[in-house]
Amino acid sequence: MQVYVHRVHYYETDKMGCVHHSNHIRWMEEARVAFLEELGISFRTMEARGIYSPVVGVECRYRHPAYFDEEIQILVRISSFETLRLKIEYEMSSMTDGEIIATGSSEHCFTDLTGRPIALKKTHPDIDAVLRAQLPLSCSDAQCAPQCSSAQNKK
Amino acid sequence: MQVYVHRVHYYETDKMGCVHHSNHIRWMEEARVAFLEELGISFRTMEARGIYSPVVGVECRYRHPAYFDEEIQILVRISSFETLRLKIEYEMSSMTDGEIIATGSSEHCFTDLTGRPIALKKTHPDIDAVLRAQLPLSCSDAQCAPQCSSAQNKK
Amino acid sequence: MQVYVHRVHYYETDKMGCVHHSNHIRWMEEARVAFLEELGISFRTMEARGIYSPVVGVECRYRHPAYFDEEIQILVRISSFETLRLKIEYEMSSMTDGEIIATGSSEHCFTDLTGRPIALKKTHPDIDAVLRAQLPLSCSDAQCAPQCSSAQNKK
Amino acid sequence: MQVYVHRVHYYETDKMGCVHHSNHIRWMEEARVAFLEELGISFRTMEARGIYSPVVGVECRYRHPAYFDEEIQILVRISSFETLRLKIEYEMSSMTDGEIIATGSSEHCFTDLTGRPIALKKTHPDIDAVLRAQLPLSCSDAQCAPQCSSAQNKK
Numbered sequence: 001m002q003v004y005v006h007r008v009h010y011y012e013t014d015k016m017g018c019v020h021h022s023n024h025i026r027w028m029e030e031a032r033v034a035f036l037e038e039l040g041i042s043f044r045t046m047e048a049r050g051i052y053s054p055v056v057g058v059e060c061r062y063r064h065p066a067y068f069d070e071e072i073q074i075l076v077r078i079s080s081f082e083t084l085r086l087k088i089e090y091e092m093s094s095m096t097d098g099e100i101i102a103t104g105s106s107e108h109c110f111t112d113l114t115g116r117p118i119a120l121k122k123t124h125p126d127i128d129a130v131l132r133a134q135l136p137l138s139c140s141d142a143q144c145a146p147q148c149s150s151a152q153n154k155k
Numbered sequence: 156m157q158v159y160v161h162r163v164h165y166y167e168t169d170k171m172g173c174v175h176h177s178n179h180i181r182w183m184e185e186a187r188v189a190f191l192e193e194l195g196i197s198f199r200t201m202e203a204r205g206i207y208s209p210v211v212g213v214e215c216r217y218r219h220p221a222y223f224d225e226e227i228q229i230l231v232r233i234s235s236f237e238t239l240r241l242k243i244e245y246e247m248s249s250m251t252d253g254e255i256i257a258t259g260s261s262e263h264c265f266t267d268l269t270g271r272p273i274a275l276k277k278t279h280p281d282i283d284a285v286l287r288a289q290l291p292l293s294c295s296d297a298q299c300a301p302q303c304s305s306a307q308n309k310k
Numbered sequence: 311m312q313v314y315v316h317r318v319h320y321y322e323t324d325k326m327g328c329v330h331h332s333n334h335i336r337w338m339e340e341a342r343v344a345f346l347e348e349l350g351i352s353f354r355t356m357e358a359r360g361i362y363s364p365v366v367g368v369e370c371r372y373r374h375p376a377y378f379d380e381e382i383q384i385l386v387r388i389s390s391f392e393t394l395r396l397k398i399e400y401e402m403s404s405m406t407d408g409e410i411i412a413t414g415s416s417e418h419c420f421t422d423l424t425g426r427p428i429a430l431k432k433t434h435p436d437i438d439a440v441l442r443a444q445l446p447l448s449c450s451d452a453q454c455a456p457q458c459s460s461a462q463n464k465k
Numbered sequence: 466m467q468v469y470v471h472r473v474h475y476y477e478t479d480k481m482g483c484v485h486h487s488n489h490i491r492w493m494e495e496a497r498v499a500f501l502e503e504l505g506i507s508f509r510t511m512e513a514r515g516i517y518s519p520v521v522g523v524e525c526r527y528r529h530p531a532y533f534d535e536e537i538q539i540l541v542r543i544s545s546f547e548t549l550r551l552k553i554e555y556e557m558s559s560m561t562d563g564e565i566i567a568t569g570s571s572e573h574c575f576t577d578l579t580g581r582p583i584a585l586k587k588t589h590p591d592i593d594a595v596l597r598a599q600l601p602l603s604c605s606d607a608q609c610a611p612q613c614s615s616a617q618n619k620k
Binding site for chain 4: 168172173177
Binding site: 009010011026029030033043044068069 | 494495
């Protein structure tokens with residue numbers, strides 16, 4: 001898990017007086033970019049190696065408004081990674097009072113530069129390994145989901 | 156169901172060559188504004204009557220990229236409306252080839268100008284009725300969800 | 311001169327209650343895209359023929375705030391066109407009360423797809439002619455500025 | 466003069482592969498916010514004391530493209546401050562190679578919360594003094610412009 005801080009810009013507010021909800025989606029991208037860079041697989045590195053990771057889905061729940069000039073701490077973690085799909089989760093909270101502003105997630109596939117889906121495990125096993133190592137509970141196998149569940153059930 | 160058309164602006168594209176995924180969230184808002192206006196309960200009307208409808212959640216699935224200058228048709232419909240929560244669904248498709256670009260939804264509560272949640276049924280029954288009339292299958296009662304299910308089960 | 315209409319989106323407002331000043335720059339682009347398309351030299355056409363027209367400068371004076379849901383009429387005209395530089399002017403006014411919201415301008419050069427500046431007069435004389443025909447007072451010669459002045463002085 | 470650093474976000478790029486020109490206007494605001502805060506007269510402080518400083522004009526010259534993930538250093542300085550008008554200048558350069566990306570300026574007036582113009586010198590002399598102290602060449606008098614010119618002419 002990595003922490004990213006975004007300070008709210010004036011131009012991100014709307015006439016309700018707080019941040020417009022579309023910006024949280026952008027903050028998730030900012031945090032994701034920083035997160036992947038920290039893992040050594042930045043967007044630049046990926047694109048240089050011929051990999052794009054388009055967003056195939058996003059979701060966000062808004063719990064408290066965020067205000068101009070407030071510092072927002074964003075926690076990022078990989079919640080699942082299957083052969084063709086990566087899911088990342090985000091928790092955004094105010095650094096003023098610790099209150100949770102929003103939670104969200106994004107889903108990504110991987111394609112080559114022509115847009116054709118690729119399985120990182122086959123085409124770029126080193127990157128696949130880096131992502132897999134971030135999975136909770138060492139779920140490092142693509143077929144791990146049931147195993148994890150049973151592992152958790154044993155507790 | 157209402158149709159709204161958005162033509163893709165240059166500034167909405169990103170370096171992948173197509174529309175950045177945060178813009179679909181904004182298009183959903185554009186379509187929602189037009190939809191509510193057509194129902195006679197525009198944002199302006201609502202705010203003039205002391206009602207805000209903050210976004211409490213959004214979700215979007217991206218199926219095909221949207222390109223600069225492309226006209227995107229957005230279908231809008233209310234998918235559920237309970238006492239304190241309104242859910243609206245969107246289907247965005249290319250007017251060039253009819254292909255579905257993305258589907259999404261947004262959830263809203265209603266508050267007074269101080270941010271306190273309100274139940275439209277009590278505070279503004281006329282607006283409540285307008286929204287309720289848009290529900291699929293005449294689910295016009297606040298407690299309709301189970302009834303609808305049973306109605307559907309009978310089929 | 312061409313007229314373009316932009317309706318103000320909620321997400322374009324800021325916490326002062328009116329449109330954030332960065333959006334007027336985007337509206338100028340929207341109006342420019344429509345204007346060039348009407349001339350038969352759309353961005354698409356240009357890019358298909360290997361021409362980019364990067365923005366080399368913008369300028370905007372804000373005279374009245376623009377508000378959510380207001381329709382803004384944008385007049386566009388070419389104010390000067392020399393061998394390597396095109397200048398376009400914009401006047402944005404409220405369709406509610408006719409008040410001028412802002413005036414602005416943008417300057418553009420032309421490059422090939424590698425970013426090297428090109429002189430349309432040599433590389434694409436047909437496009438050069440279309441732009442030149444839009445100049446005020448038939449200033450259709452690249453060296454026209456002084457001639458126009460003298461032409462005007464004669465009146 | 467103060468230095469502000471902005472790292473280019475993916476969502477700030479457009480399909481030409483570099484930053485869309487409207488974002489530089491937003492970066493100028495980010496840098497201005499940080500600059501005024503450093504002077505002890507942040508937007509928050511100003512608004513708490515009943516002062517708004519709307520943008521009445523902006524201008525930007527683009528000299529080199531800015532790319533995704535590049536760090537942009539923004540120098541900010543007050544270039545003139547007369548009774549009712551503040552002008553701030555910006556120089557944006559790449560921290561990768563030092564190249565100047567863009568230069569710009571913004572002009573601001575001051576109003577009370579109802580939008581009526583105010584002369585800080587009369588209403589808020591302490592804030593007036595802070596801004597005036599930032600003027601080049603100690604031009605701290607509202608009528609300084611000619612004096613500065615003559616002072617410079619003497620050199």
